[in-house]
Amino acid sequence: MNFNLSPLSDDLPWHEKQWQVLRACVTKDRFPHALLLHGPMGVGKRIFAQRVAATLLCSQLTDSITPCGQCQSCHLLGTSVHPDFFLLEPEEGTSTIKIDQVRMLAERVTLTGQFGDRRMVVVDPVDGMTLGAANGFLKILEEPPAGVVFLLLSSRPGRLLATIKSRCVTLPFPIPPDNLAASWLASRVEGSPEVSLSLSLGAPLQALAIQSGQEDLIALRQKMIKELYSVVSGNGSPVNVSNLWSKMALMDVLAKIISWLADIIRVKMYLPDEKLINKDVVGELKSLSRFFDLPTLFRLRDTAQQLSADSQATNLNQATILADFLCTIRALSSR
Numbered sequence: 558m559n560f561n562l563s564p565l566s567d568d569l570p571w572h573e574k575q576w577q578v579l580r581a582c583v584t585k586d587r588f589p590h591a592l593l594l595h596g597p598m599g600v601g602k603r604i605f606a607q608r609v610a611a612t613l614l615c616s617q618l619t620d621s622i623t624p625c626g627q628c629q630s631c632h633l634l635g636t637s638v639h640p641d642f643f644l645l646e647p648e649e650g651t652s653t654i655k656i657d658q659v660r661m662l663a664e665r666v667t668l669t670g671q672f673g674d675r676r677m678v679v680v681d682p683v684d685g686m687t688l689g690a691a692n693g694f695l696k697i698l699e700e701p702p703a704g705v706v707f708l709l710l711s712s713r714p715g716r717l718l719a720t721i722k723s724r725c726v727t728l729p730f731p732i733p734p735d736n737l738a739a740s741w742l743a744s745r746v747e748g749s750p751e752v753s754l755s756l757s758l759g760a761p762l763q764a765l766a767i768q769s770g771q772e773d774l775i776a777l778r779q780k781m782i783k784e785l786y787s788v789v790s791g792n793g794s795p796v797n798v799s800n801l802w803s804k805m806a807l808m809d810v811l812a813k814i815i816s817w818l819a820d821i822i823r824v825k826m827y828l829p830d831e832k833l834i835n836k837d838v839v840g841e842l843k844s845l846s847r848f849f850d851l852p853t854l855f856r857l858r859d860t861a862q863q864l865s866a867d868s869q870a871t872n873l874n875q876a877t878i879l880a881d882f883l884c885t886i887r888a889l890s891s892r
């Protein structure tokens with residue numbers, strides 16, 4: 558996701574605590590050699606990492622410990638060609654980081670820095686490595702070259718090798734408070750932040766993408782609710798629908814289902830429509846509510862939450878998990 562937020566632009570307002578931690582490290586000149594930034598997608602981990610890299614590479618840090626924006630290092634980072642900054646991410650058109658990429662990184666980071674001793678490596682996402690790549694990367698972390706700082710980004714830290722995780726200092730990036738995210742969004746893009754934040758489950762950068770029309774999640778949500786209705790009403794096949802949905806990350810699909818179930822529970826409890834999160838699909842949610850009683854809805858929500866927690870660690874086929882869950886939903890409905 559590119560929002561023209563360069564490493565030299567302002568800090569995101571919900572990153573204040575994380576910055577306090579890092580600036581304290583810089584002040585004491587004791588920076589961990591590997592930092593694991595973990596939290597949901599769309600909270601700005603990558604922007605934070607780029608800005609940390611800019612801070613540690615800047616040769617004229619300001620008193621407030623922010624990059625000066627003037628030195629050669631800052632200029633080079635602004636144009637993405639800094640010789641001491643390495644970004645390891647899946648190559649275009651692929652979804653995993655491969656062993657060859659890790660080998661190339663290993664060669665390059667052992668060379669001395671061009672501007673000083675410090676070199677920065679950002680890995681995004683560190684949980685997206687093949688097993689071979691992860692083992693290769695572990696070797697680099699076990700004997701890190703002097704002066705290299707690794708910033709490892711993950712929205713699924715449960716999938717990381719425990720041996721990689723144990724070599725990192727972890728820094729969590731939770732979903733920010735709604736009011737903070739909403740006022741930030743309102744200052745950047747027109748329209749009401751409420752719907753986009755509900756669609757993005759509170760992740761501000763994803764909400765920004767939705768609101769600026771980069772992601773048509775509203776249409777996607779309406780389509781998915783219709784597909785769920787077809788399964789519950791007995792017209793659609795759980796296997797076909799799960800095949801469609803398994804093209805998305807399992808966590809994201811489950812998060813949507815949990816949010817719908819929470820709203821259907823609100824409908825069942827006679828809460829007014831404005832208390833619902835998914836306001837644009839109220840009609841569909843009400844139709845779905847007729848198929849379930851409250852104890853069943855609570856049970857389904859618990860199951861979805863459990864599946865979501867397990868999905869961090871499991872290697873089971875996503876489509877199978879979703880098909881099983883859709884079969885359960887259908888079996889527990891009263892048609």
Ligand SMILES: [Zn+2]
Pocket residue numbers: 614615616617618624625626627628629630631
């Ligand atoms: Zn600078």
